[in-house]
Amino acid sequence: MKKKAIIGIVIGIVVIVGCVFLIFNRNQKATVKQGSHQSAMGLTIKKNKRNTRSRNNQNSQPNIQKTTENNDQYSIDEWMLMGYMAYAHDNYVQSRHIKNNAELVDDISEDLNNGDLSAKRNSSNTYTLTNKFGSVDVEVEKDDVKVTNDGETINAKSELKEKFGAYADKIKAMIKNISQGSHVTDNEKSSSATKSKIPQFSIKQLAIFAGFARGDKEWVRDCIKKSNKLDPTNLTGTMCVGYNSKKTAYYIDGHGDPTTIVEFKREGDILITKHNDLTGQSVGNSPMITKRIPLTKLVEKYYSTDDEKAEVDNLANRLLTQQQYDAKLKAASNK
Known part of the structure; x- marks a missing residue:
């Protein structure tokens, strides 16, 4: 009986050890499988990070587009x-x-x-x-x-x-x-x-254009306004138009320094002007410049609207010729 009891105890111990070994082995496999799964998840995350950088690059595209749009704000x-x-x-x-x-x-x-x-x-x-x-x-x-x-x-x-x-x-x-x-x-x-059809401008109208091109509208306006009431003691800033037969060209004279004299003549559809451009240190050492101005440009700038036409025509009508200027000056001096 004692011998059989001992054999039973040994068999029980073997069974218990076998069960323990089997359970331990299964846990090891589970741990390895879990580790493999975690490793696979790590690769997936890494891949997702690369995609994130790619998306960041895509997200930067609107900034590039915005730069292009900023460049397009001007024609x-x-x-x-x-x-x-x-x-x-x-x-x-x-x-x-x-x-x-x-x-x-x-x-x-x-x-x-x-x-x-x-x-x-x-x-x-x-x-x-x-x-x-x-x-x-x-x-x-x-x-x-x-x-x-x-x-x-x-x-x-x-x-x-x-x-x-x-x-x-x-x-x-x-x-x-x-x-x-x-x-x-x-x-x-x-x-x-x-x-581009150009009217048949009179000499006085061309004189107004020459004055506008030399200086500005205000200069011409002021000179003609002052010429309406000549003061023999102060002729500076008055204006008249004349003809220089030696140079075969017309001129306007603003009765100031040499920069206020502008020669002009029309050749075809071009208005040629010549005057001192005052780019030097003084009038004396400044060059005379000749400009060839298409009448189409003068028309576009100064004679396009009804108001512009009316102003040029009005100034031309009030502009004195050299003979009219001299006669008016003589009459004013005799008063």
Whole structure:
């Protein structure tokens, strides 16, 4: 009996040890499987992180688009003018003694208005600008403006905006002086041809245009107003129109320093003017400049609306000829 009891106890111990071993083995497999699962989850997270960077790059695209939209806040014509101004800055400092960008914008505007500088659009984003020194080509690109044919000058649009953005209204007003190239449609050419019909202006009307182109409207207005009541003791700032047979040209005389005398004559559809431009240190060492101004530009600027036509015609009627001026001055002196 004792022997059988001992055998039973041994068998029970073996069974218990076997069960314990089996349970331990199953737990080990579960742990390994869990570790593998966790490792797989780690790869998934890592992959998701790469996708997040990709999404971040995609999210940055609107910023790039926003930059492009900022560049598009000005028209291609305006960007072209800004690019040309940046290129021409040093030239205007030397020749016109400008001191800041505001004066540069004003001078280039004046040159475009009076014909000293011409701008022609060759395509949707390329232009040629010409003055008495030669021509340069301007190309408006996505993020910058390039000027060639006098070396190469490239300015980023962001820099141009910083320099000239404050003068956007003035620059926009200059666009009217850009002539159309061969890419213009037939309808636009027809419309342009209709607008370019030039009236048969009188000598006095041409004299008014010459005065406007030399100075400004206010100068001409004041001179003619003062001429209506001549004071023999103070003729400065009075005006008359005459003819110089030796030079075969007409002139207006503002009775001041030599800069107030403007010679002019019409050749075809061009008004040619000549006067002292006062770019030197004094009148004496300033050059005489000759301008060839298309009458189409003068009509567009000074003779397009009914009010503009009425003003030019009124000033022309009140402008004294040299003979009328002399006779009026003599009568005033005898009083």
